[in-house]
Amino acid sequence: SSSDSVKVAVRVRPFNQREKNAGSKCVLSMNGSTTVITNPENNDKKTFSFDHSYWSHDSSREDENGVFVPDSSNSNYADQRRVFSDLGQGVLDNAWQGYNAALFAYGQTGAGKSYSMIGYGPNKGIVPITCEELFKAIEDNQDKTKQLQVSFSMLEIYNEQVRDLLVKTKPQAGGLKIRQNPQTGFYVEGLKQVPVRDYNEIEKLMEQGTVNRTTASTNMNATSSRSHMVITIRFAQVFKNADGQSNTRSSDINLVDLAGSERADSTGATGDRLKEGSAINQSLSTLGNVISALADLAMGKKKVLVPYRDSVLTKLLQSALGGNSRTIMIAALSPADINYDETLSTLRYADRAKKIQNKAVVNESPTD
Ligand code: ADP
Ligand code: MG
Numbered sequence: 001s002s003s004d005s006v007k008v009a010v011r012v013r014p015f016n017q018r019e020k021n022a023g024s025k026c027v028l029s030m031n032g033s034t035t036v037i038t039n040p041e042n043n044d045k046k047t048f049s050f051d052h053s054y055w056s057h058d059s060s061r062e063d064e065n066g067v068f069v070p071d072s073s074n075s076n077y078a079d080q081r082r083v084f085s086d087l088g089q090g091v092l093d094n095a096w097q098g099y100n101a102a103l104f105a106y107g108q109t110g111a112g113k114s115y116s117m118i119g120y121g122p123n124k125g126i127v128p129i130t131c132e133e134l135f136k137a138i139e140d141n142q143d144k145t146k147q148l149q150v151s152f153s154m155l156e157i158y159n160e161q162v163r164d165l166l167v168k169t170k171p172q173a174g175g176l177k178i179r180q181n182p183q184t185g186f187y188v189e190g191l192k193q194v195p196v197r198d199y200n201e202i203e204k205l206m207e208q209g210t211v212n213r214t215t216a217s218t219n220m221n222a223t224s225s226r227s228h229m230v231i232t233i234r235f236a237q238v239f240k241n242a243d244g245q246s247n248t249r250s251s252d253i254n255l256v257d258l259a260g261s262e263r264a265d266s267t268g269a270t271g272d273r274l275k276e277g278s279a280i281n282q283s284l285s286t287l288g289n290v291i292s293a294l295a296d297l298a299m300g301k302k303k304v305l306v307p308y309r310d311s312v313l314t315k316l317l318q319s320a321l322g323g324n325s326r327t328i329m330i331a332a333l334s335p336a337d338i339n340y341d342e343t344l345s346t347l348r349y350a351d352r353a354k355k356i357q358n359k360a361v362v363n364e365s366p367t368d
Helices: 017-021 080-097 113-117 126-140 199-212 271-298 312-316 337-353
Strands: 002-005 007-012 028-031 034-038 045-049 052-055 060-062 068-070 101-106 147-158 161-164 178-181 185-188 194-196 228-240 246-257 326-333 357-360 364-366
Touching: 007 080, 007 337, 028 052, 034 337, 045 337, 052 080, 080 101, 080 126, 080 228, 080 246, 080 326, 101 113, 101 337, 113 126, 113 246, 113 326, 126 147, 126 199, 126 228, 126 246, 147 199, 147 312, 178 312, 185 312, 194 199, 199 228, 271 312, 271 337, 271 357, 326 337, 326 357
Parallel strands: 007 052, 007 326, 101 246, 101 326
Antiparallel strands: 002 357, 028 034, 034 045, 060 068, 147 161, 147 194, 147 228, 178 185, 228 246, 246 364
């Protein structure tokens, strides 16, 4: 058993068209692991330090295939590969060792969560690259006495209801039920966990799931989503130990693309969307409360109740938050002065998440 703190990365994206049209100024700067945000009203600066600070703001250009490539004049530009090799590769290494791993993306709508996690078109994000690399390593596996199994599930939490994104039929009213197993914790009853043999199968499932994911555009960003998405990759290695007995070493990899962190009113959403926004805030604000409570515990505070049970999201992410998992948060940042308040609150949130201590253990037991 080992105690490890949640690793936190921040990433700033390029200006979007709307920000360019508004003549936006960049309020962020990064140097090594340090991120500085400048208040556009009074030039007041606040400094933060994270495990990784990714500068993906400028000095990138689109090549003929629409792929963002770093401008050779700026070697600091963090592209998708770079983010994968820092974060995704670690997730894979942990999975091979039998540790659970989790990676979740937090931030305002339009700040770049889905870009980092899933990616768009040829700019594949951490999730597809991680899956691709997992199967490459499986194909390279020379130890034929070892059986390797991968399965995939994908769900969304929308208005505190769980929906299986790998099922096309209309979701039943109320969504899928959450149950509790005394040993393994909360799980979603009846969720499809699909065995996959190669990367192409995962890619197809991911495409299908992405199409099924409920989206409601707000005036922040036409591709934004008001739902939380959770992909779980279950990786198992079955092998003979020294006694000739069969053991299974397993790892759950949870990959979470959270809904936008902004308050519903700042997006101009009204009516149904506002209602969605407040229900999503229930999961997100509980996540915030859980993170605060865990940070307090890590600072030595006693008698802290961690309110996992207050939302669907925190029930399902319980092991990833302060439990049996090695966990990474990537906080997506808009560079623009008009988003200063939201960006500062994202930085503060990320700063709190750094303090969480997890206790990951290798999951290995006789094969049943
Ligand atoms: P979110 O999921 O947080 O709502 P998206 O990931 O959809 O935001 O990003 C919003 C827009 O910004 C998309 O058009 C996306 O392609 C672009 N974008 C985000 N991050 C980057 C980045 N690091 N480099 C280039 N474009 C980005
Ligand atoms: Mg998104």
